[in-house]
Amino acid sequence: MKIKSKVLIIAGSDSSGGAGIQADIKTVSSLGSYAMTAVTAVTVQNTTGVESIFNVSPTAISKQIEFSSKDIRPDTIKIGMLANTKVINAVLKSILKIKVNKIILDPVMVAKGGERLINKNAINILKKKLMKKATLITPNIPEAEILANHQINSKEDMIIAGKKLLKIGAKNVLIKGGHLKSKITYDILLEKNKTIIFKNRKIISNHTHGTGCTLSSAIATYYSCGKSLKRSCEIAIKYVNQAIKYAPKYGKGHGPINHLNAVNIKKKFR
Numbered sequence: 001m002k003i004k005s006k007v008l009i010i011a012g013s014d015s016s017g018g019a020g021i022q023a024d025i026k027t028v029s030s031l032g033s034y035a036m037t038a039v040t041a042v043t044v045q046n047t048t049g050v051e052s053i054f055n056v057s058p059t060a061i062s063k064q065i066e067f068s069s070k071d072i073r074p075d076t077i078k079i080g081m082l083a084n085t086k087v088i089n090a091v092l093k094s095i096l097k098i099k100v101n102k103i104i105l106d107p108v109m110v111a112k113g114g115e116r117l118i119n120k121n122a123i124n125i126l127k128k129k130l131m132k133k134a135t136l137i138t139p140n141i142p143e144a145e146i147l148a149n150h151q152i153n154s155k156e157d158m159i160i161a162g163k164k165l166l167k168i169g170a171k172n173v174l175i176k177g178g179h180l181k182s183k184i185t186y187d188i189l190l191e192k193n194k195t196i197i198f199k200n201r202k203i204i205s206n207h208t209h210g211t212g213c214t215l216s217s218a219i220a221t222y223y224s225c226g227k228s229l230k231r232s233c234e235i236a237i238k239y240v241n242q243a244i245k246y247a248p249k250y251g252k253g254h255g256p257i258n259h260l261n262a263v264n265i266k267k268k269f270r
């Protein structure tokens, strides 16, 4: 298989393998691109919850970003968990230094089981500085509520919150609808003058660990290959949907999805 593009992932490690940097690498690889990483935190977790978090120092994060990019230049950057203000500032400085313009920012704040992954000051800096540098931000509903300061109970509320985020400086916003109580999931992409609603039937499943990380990495991969933002979102959503459908049903809690779903294995290797 010829490798199509290079994606730099700046995110936290999930020891259970279903979310975080592990989900990101699996996604980028199974969609045919090359994954590079800067680990921002080491989380100790399994499908039942997060046991502990060890943050990586801002210097170590910056060095990973700058030293690897100096040698192999990424086409796109995907940013996930950034735990505190110092980490966000370090990442901001480093991404400006390496001058990669295509940036997909997943403003991770809370884990699937409800554990907080970022502190309050950090949310402020993320909103005031980092968000404005990203090509696209991909908050889930609770994250969009915090960033836009607007409660979301419907798809109309999602649109209002998204428009507020554009107004305060986001370039493009995809609000993910996995948390909305409805039979349909709405993922809503807001560009400057356009709102696009992606609709899917909600799959009833406990195995949705890492859907958000996976989605933003899939978008970053398609976008790095030259597809438009809209098309990248559209097919990334399909990829996640299939990955939920064919989840391996591992673990006693929120189990992982099937990232290998997009790989076409030739019959003789099965």
Ligand SMILES: Nc1ncnc2c1ncn2[C@@H]1O[C@H](COP(=O)(O)OP(=O)(O)OP(=O)(O)O)[C@@H](O)[C@H]1O
Binding pocket: 019, 110, 111, 112, 139, 140, 141, 176, 177, 178, 179, 185, 186, 187, 200, 201, 202, 203, 204, 205, 208, 209, 210, 211, 212, 213, 215, 237, 240, 241, 244
């Ligand atoms: N039960 C489901 N059925 C179908 N699609 C889903 C389901 N849950 C989530 N999705 C899709 O998964 C993607 C990620 O959305 P979600 O709102 O779950 O993100 P998230 O909360 O950031 O995930 P994570 O908990 O992994 O951080 C979206 O495209 C959403 O529509």
Ligand SMILES: [Mg+2]
Binding pocket: 108, 109, 140, 212, 213
């Ligand atoms: Mg998420």
